[in-house]
Amino acid sequence: MNAVLLSLVVLFGLSLLRVNVIFSMLTAAVVGGLTGGLGMTHMVEVFTEGLKDNASIALSYALLGAFAAGLTETGLPERLVKRAVRLVSGKQPGDTPRAAARYGVLVAIAFIACLSQNAIPVHIAFIPVLIPPLLALFNSLQLDRRAVACALTFGLITPYMFLPVGFGAIFHETVVSNMTMNGLTVNASMLPKAMMIPAAGMVVGLMTALALSYRKPRTYSVVTESAAGAGMGEAEAAESRTGAGGTWAGLGAVAAMLAVQLSTGSMIYGAAAGLAVLLITRVIAWSRADRVLTDGMRSMAYIGFVMMSASGLGAVLRETGHIESLVQAAVHTVGDNRALAALLMLAIGLLVTLGIGSSFSTIPLIATVFVPLCIELGFSPLATVALIGTAAALGDAGSPASDSTLGPTAGLNADGRHDHIWDTCIPTFLHYNVPLLLFGFIAAMVL
Structure with missing residues (x-):
């Protein structure tokens, strides 16, 4: 039995049963490590050593959560929400305007999320500020x-x-460097052309989700003392307490966070700079600072712990050597069948990324074997780029350990009405991984 496959089966089985994601990954690491012949002591050492790979990310998320909580004290999010409510109110006497408003909100959210990756690369930091x-x-x-x-x-x-900017530049460079290292020289300018068709699959998935799967109205029960309600109440109190000065302080804090992050490349120092502005301007009263920042860190720290656990699981799976054996078994199975080879490579990328939770970390694992295989089977450089880029991105949507699913859940579950697996992971898996498999296969065949 392949340790990677068995470990992933355990991970997803426990997750679907709504077992805590961190506990599921700990169990999956034990199963994978023992199946791979590491032994309990060695498995624990590898897992522990792997935790540090995402330690800085965990600290970044905790500080971003604190910054988001501090920003709420300025009343800025509440003012933005009230403006949005005023734009929508008065246009909902019938079903059609209400549907139009829903689509307008969804398109705006998707656009802001896109900006967070490239134009203003703050990643998921905007979610706890905007969504609750x-x-x-x-x-x-x-x-x-x-x-x-x-x-x-x-x-x-x-x-x-x-797009080759922001986090896209990191992704593209990672693909290029690992492909070149394994014997196929490519350049970053090839990535946008190679990934155009797979990206079109993501667009199809989004349109399907918004226009077909989840177009119907859905009612959520309201709990008066929910996290969201409490947050809104605190925001209203903050708005009356800080006035217009709080808004300007909030905007200044956002500007400071972005400026420092973009200049240093560090989310940690970016969030710290934003917090410093909020503290210096006394928007956060000293008497409330400790509670506000601690609560904010708690809201995002869970994501950091999940990312660290995923890093430990990834280290254990790599140590077993069964990732390479899984890929090699696929190579022997396909022979010279390019179509079957493309499908298997995409499927392997999906499995690896789902388990590790990071498309960026998947690239070095798959490029080592995929590049020689693609060369031997006669895939063009563009087709090879499309296969490796798509295989890495597959699984980022739908993985219980991915920040692309953990971030949305952290914001949408502020009132306890959104389940991570059933309301985020499964919907995003169905609407993005399935189209990516299809469109990635098409790209491999036509490029």
């Missing part, structure tokens, strides 16, 4: 939050696949 205050608006529009999760995940994945 909007939950009341979603409820008034009877908006299906699964559609919102699909809109957010689309914006968190598609831009880095296709």
Whole structure:
């Protein structure tokens, strides 16, 4: 039995049973490590060593959560929500305007998510700031939050696949360097052309989710003391307490965060700079600072722990050597059948990324074997780029351990009405991984 396959079966089985994601990954690591012959002691050492690979990301997310909580103190999110409500109100006497409003909100959210990857590369930092205050608006529009999760995940994945700026530049460079290292010289200018067809598959998935799967109104029960309600109440209090000065301080904090992050390339120092502005301007009262920042860190720290656990699981699976054996078995199975080879390579990329939760970390694992295989089977350089880029991106949507699903859940579940597996992972898996498989295969065959 292949340790990678068995480990992933355990991970997804436990996740579907709504077992905690971190506990599911710990169990999957034990099963994978023991099946791969590592032994319990060695498995624990490898897992522990792997945790540090995402330690800085965990700290980044915690500080971004604190910054988001501090920004709420300025009243800026509440003002934005009230403006959105005023734009929508008065245009909902019938079903058609309400449907138009729902689509307008979803398109706006997808657009903002796209900006977070390239134009303003803050990744998922905007979600805890933007989404929880909007939950009341979603409820008034009877908006299906699964559609919102699909809109957010689309914006968190598609831009880095296709556009060579922001996180996209990192993704493209990772693909190029690993392909060149394994014997096929390519350049970054080939990525947008190679990934155009797979990116079109993401667009088809988004349109299907918004226009067909989740177009119907959905009612969510409202709990008066929910997290979202409490957050909205605190935001209203902050708005009356800080006034217009708080808004300007909030805008200044956002500007400082972006400037520092873009200049240093560090989310940690970017979030710290934004927090410094909020503290210096006394928008966050000293008497409340400790509670506000601690609560904010708690809201995002869970994502960091999941990412660290995924890093440990990935280290264990790599240590077993069964990723390479899984790929080699596929090579012997396909022979010289290019179509079957393309499908198997995409499927392997899907399995690996689903388990690890990081498309960026998948590239070095698959490029080592995929590049020689593609050369031997006569795939063009563009087709090879499309296969490796798509195989890496596959699974980012739908993985319980991916920040592209964890981020949307963290915002949409602020009031406890959104399940990570059933309302984020499964909808995004169906609407993005299935089209990516199809369109990635088409790209491999026609390029």
